[in-house]
Amino acid sequence: MVEVPLVLNNTSFTATQMLAGWRIGFVGRYVRGGHAEPVEHSSALRRAFDTLRQAGAQLVAVDAQRADDSVEFTLQVINEIDDLVTRHRLDALVSDDLSNAFHDACLSGYPSLCEPLEEGVQLRFYGARWSRDSLAALVQAYRQQVAGM
Numbered sequence: 120m121v122e123v124p125l126v127l128n129n130t131s132f133t134a135t136q137m138l139a140g141w142r143i144g145f146v147g148r149y150v151r152g153g154h155a156e157p158v159e160h161s162s163a164l165r166r167a168f169d170t171l172r173q174a175g176a177q178l179v180a181v182d183a184q185r186a187d188d189s190v191e192f193t194l195q196v197i198n199e200i201d202d203l204v205t206r207h208r209l210d211a212l213v214s215d216d217l218s219n220a221f222h223d224a225c226l227s228g229y230p231s232l233c234e235p236l237e238e239g240v241q242l243r244f245y246g247a248r249w250s251r252d253s254l255a256a257l258v259q260a261y262r263q264q265v266a267g268m
């Protein structure tokens with residue numbers, strides 16, 4: 120008879136990353152013509168980025184087109200949200216309400232959800248037209264990560 124050593128199964132103690140494999144875009148630069156302007160994100164949004172990373176998400180900086188001197192994201196003939204999601208293989212886009220990036224998408228019927236951050240700032244999640252269900256799952260995973268579940 121051979122003695123087999125006990126093996127500790129610690130899988131129940133290993134933190135699972137709920138958003139492992141998810142790719143989430145955020146505005147890294149505003150672009151207009153040949154000019155690119157880097158974006159300075161609020162401290163609340165940077166902490167939300169950390170939360171998303173801790174949940175396993177990969178954050179991808181994308182360029183947002185500026186139509187004029189405002190920081191509004193332009194929605195052109197082919198919707199740029201769909202284009203960004205497809206081109207960068209994203210599951211969603213995020214911004215805060217201090218930035219106007221992607222806000223016009225709400226007016227055009229694109230799925231979007233909000234979560235409160237500190238200092239009265241809102242974290243906004245945006246998806247392509249076909250991503251309504253996955254966007255809700257993303258927000259739920261974010262909430263669970265914030266709650267420490």
